[in-house]
Amino acid sequence: MSRLRAEHVELAYDQRTIVRDLDVTIPDQSFTVIVGANGCGKSTLLRGLARMLTPRAGAVLLDGQQIRSLPSKEVARRLGLLPQGPIAPDGITVSDLVGRGRYPHQGLLRQWSPNDELAVTDAMTATGITELADRYVDELSGGQRQRVWLAMALAQQTPIMLLDEPTTFLDIAHQIDVLDLCRDLHERGGRTLILVLHDLNHACRYATHLIAMRQGRIIAEGGPGEIVTAELVEQVFGLRCRIITDPESGTPLVVPAVRRPGGAHPDGISPDGGSYVR
Amino acid sequence: MTGGPIGAIRARPVHTRILGSRRSGLSVRVHTRSCLVAGVLVALILVVSAVILTTGDYPISLRDAIPAIVGRGNGAAQFIVTTLRLPRLLTGLLVGVALGVGGAVFQSLSRNPLGSPDIVGFDTGAATGALLVILVLHGTMFQIAAGSVLGGVATALLVYLLAVRRGVQGYRLILVGIGAAAMLSSVNSYLLTRADITDAQTAAVWLTGSLNGRGWEHVRPVAIALAVLLPLACLLGRELRMLELGDDTARALGVRAERTRLASVVVGVGLTAIATASAGPIAFVALAAPQIARRLTAVPGPNVLPSALVGALVLSASDLAAQRAFAPTQLPVGVATGVIGGVYLVWLLARQWRRGHG
Numbered sequence: 203m204s205r206l207r208a209e210h211v212e213l214a215y216d217q218r219t220i221v222r223d224l225d226v227t228i229p230d231q232s233f234t235v236i237v238g239a240n241g242c243g244k245s246t247l248l249r250g251l252a253r254m255l256t257p258r259a260g261a262v263l264l265d266g267q268q269i270r271s272l273p274s275k276e277v278a279r280r281l282g283l284l285p286q287g288p289i290a291p292d293g294i295t296v297s298d299l300v301g302r303g304r305y306p307h308q309g310l311l312r313q314w315s316p317n318d319e320l321a322v323t324d325a326m327t328a329t330g331i332t333e334l335a336d337r338y339v340d341e342l343s344g345g346q347r348q349r350v351w352l353a354m355a356l357a358q359q360t361p362i363m364l365l366d367e368p369t370t371f372l373d374i375a376h377q378i379d380v381l382d383l384c385r386d387l388h389e390r391g392g393r394t395l396i397l398v399l400h401d402l403n404h405a406c407r408y409a410t411h412l413i414a415m416r417q418g419r420i421i422a423e424g425g426p427g428e429i430v431t432a433e434l435v436e437q438v439f440g441l442r443c444r445i446i447t448d449p450e451s452g453t454p455l456v457v458p459a460v461r462r463p464g465g466a467h468p469d470g471i472s473p474d475g476g477s478y479v480r
Numbered sequence: 481m482t483g484g485p486i487g488a489i490r491a492r493p494v495h496t497r498i499l500g501s502r503r504s505g506l507s508v509r510v511h512t513r514s515c516l517v518a519g520v521l522v523a524l525i526l527v528v529s530a531v532i533l534t535t536g537d538y539p540i541s542l543r544d545a546i547p548a549i550v551g552r553g554n555g556a557a558q559f560i561v562t563t564l565r566l567p568r569l570l571t572g573l574l575v576g577v578a579l580g581v582g583g584a585v586f587q588s589l590s591r592n593p594l595g596s597p598d599i600v601g602f603d604t605g606a607a608t609g610a611l612l613v614i615l616v617l618h619g620t621m622f623q624i625a626a627g628s629v630l631g632g633v634a635t636a637l638l639v640y641l642l643a644v645r646r647g648v649q650g651y652r653l654i655l656v657g658i659g660a661a662a663m664l665s666s667v668n669s670y671l672l673t674r675a676d677i678t679d680a681q682t683a684a685v686w687l688t689g690s691l692n693g694r695g696w697e698h699v700r701p702v703a704i705a706l707a708v709l710l711p712l713a714c715l716l717g718r719e720l721r722m723l724e725l726g727d728d729t730a731r732a733l734g735v736r737a738e739r740t741r742l743a744s745v746v747v748g749v750g751l752t753a754i755a756t757a758s759a760g761p762i763a764f765v766a767l768a769a770p771q772i773a774r775r776l777t778a779v780p781g782p783n784v785l786p787s788a789l790v791g792a793l794v795l796s797a798s799d800l801a802a803q804r805a806f807a808p809t810q811l812p813v814g815v816a817t818g819v820i821g822g823v824y825l826v827w828l829l830a831r832q833w834r835r836g837h838g
Contacts, residue, residue, distance in 0.1 A: 249728075252732060253731075254728055254731060254732070273734075274731070274734045274735070274736055275734035276734075277734065278732065278733050278734030279734075282732060282733075283728070283729075283732035284729075284732075285726070285728035285729055285732065288725060288726055288728070288729045289591070289724070289725055289726035289729070290725070291591070291724040291725065291780040291781070292780060293774070293778070293780050294780045298779070298780070299725075302721070302722060302725065302733070303733065305722055305733045305734060305735070306733055306734040310715070313718075358733065
């Protein structure tokens with residue numbers, strides 16, 4: 203039995219329906235990555251799973267219960283979300299921000315306990331930001347800031363973590379840095395991680411479970427090695443490509459086709475004699 | 481709390497002490513610097529209060545004044561302290577608290593220092609309400625106060641309804657508020673031009689905000705309102721701190737965003753309205769107090785109690801200055817708050833911008 207799943211959900215913003223009648227089950231302790239073209243509904247699905255968006259129909263179930271019927275703090279102890287572009291208040295220090303991840307574990311009388319202190323210290327150690335504890339968040343680099351947000355989500359100590367495009371606005375080295383960190387968190391803590399990623403190659407390299415979406419529907423899911431084919435990429439992104447094996451990780455690597463100036467090359471025939479899917 | 485040397489390993493990542501016991505399940509994190517700041521503010525408030533009670537046209541020694549406060553003074557000292565000076569002082573302190581906290585709540589909600597009630601039109605709306613009562617109905621002081629509360633609440637409601645759209649965005653609230661303030665202030669000007677001279681003078685003093693002639697009948701309503709609203713504001717402070725991370729992050733952490741926002745608006749409007757009803761639309765305290773408090777404690781978030789103390793200090797110090805600086809003429813306190821609060825805020829901002837923290 204999977205802890206987090208959605209049954210026949212319909213997700214919409216105002217009048218615009220993005221996701222219709224969608225079923226999805228997130229395998230426990232998986233590193234799930236949702237991919238798809240811009241506007242395919244992948245972030246919407248993530249927001250739905252994280253109860254940021256109430257489904258117009260159907261239900262999101264956490265541990266078999268309707269997520270909407272559970273107290274918000276109770277959910278926040280089991281499921282964490284790092285949204286896209288979170289806001290750091292002016293003049294907040296790193297340790298203060300990370301400490302706010304403890305909110306769902308605190309109450310009116312129990313505002314700060316040794317457990318909170320430990321969770322914050324652990325989260326900062328795991329993300330390698332212990333030295334930054336007293337710095338102001340607004341004076342950090344983008345990569346450091348993303349680590350701080352990850353630490354905050356980590357301090358929340360939830361078995362399920364959802365991250366909405368955690369690598370946007372980072373350069374390639376910091377993208378890999380953040381993803382490596384996510385993999386560490388996944389492998390060490392036995393957590394379920396659900397990420398939305400733009401980069402299909404990153405998704406293939408890190409995911410244990412891949413969900414490919416198009417126009418609000420899931421068109422394939424499974425291990426990257428099993429489902430990623432040139433046909434799928436063409437279907438999902440409308441991109442002609444070849445799939446080779448990543449020499450570093452052995453996972454599928456998407457190599458986009460070269461578009462010759464002055465028009466397409468003869469249909470289906472690649473320059474080196476291999477065949478593209480059309 | 482400026483950033484420590486990078487690379488220094490610290491045993492404890494937060495500058496705090498934890499109080500409480502494991503068995504009772506009660507534990508509170510105490511921010512050392514905030515406590516220090518609060519202590520200093522309380523001391524300064526006591527000093528200002530002592531000066532207000534003992535100086536003036538009839539100087540009274542502290543040794544005579546203190547028994548008078550508890551009702552055991554002798555003759556003249558007793559009368560001057562309990563009838564003239566103490567109620568005015570208390571009104572000033574309580575109104576300062578209400579303005580400081582009201583400002584803190586709204587600035588936190590709008591995530592913007594300009595989101596304070598005096599900028600987004602509540603004060604202008606309160607003034608419109610009061611002017612209508614003064615000039616059209618020729619009402620009593622009590623009716624004027626009621627009119628100002630109605631005007632302020634109606635404006636707040638209107639601004640909030642116009643600004644709300646899947647959660648209030650700071651800039652929307654401020655822009656709608658400034659628009660409303662502009663419209664209402666032309667209404668106010670129009671009302672004033674049509675008034676006769678004595679009415680206009682009453683109105684002008686009221687519009688600046690004044691503590692002149694405040695008695696116990698003014699202290700009581702503010703005290704009762706604060707007894708209810710201040711604890712609520714403190715409770716909401718925890719959630720407001722979280723909302724400053726953005727709606728999504730706060731909700732992901734288990735904050736009920738919409739409920740917190742609505743409750744905060746009600747508390748903030750209540751505090752601002754009662755302050756305005758007691759002393760008129762005093763400028764700048766609601767804007768400056770939370771900002772000053774925040775820079776003193778160096779902690780982000782609404783800083784409810786420090787804002788309350790700064791509000792009380794700024795308002796009482798301003799009233800002292802307004803009473804004494806041009807004696808025997810007593811200026812309305814609103815004239816002084818602008819100068820005192822303004823100068824201090826500008827100094828703080830200039831100093832911090834130079835260091836790189838706005």
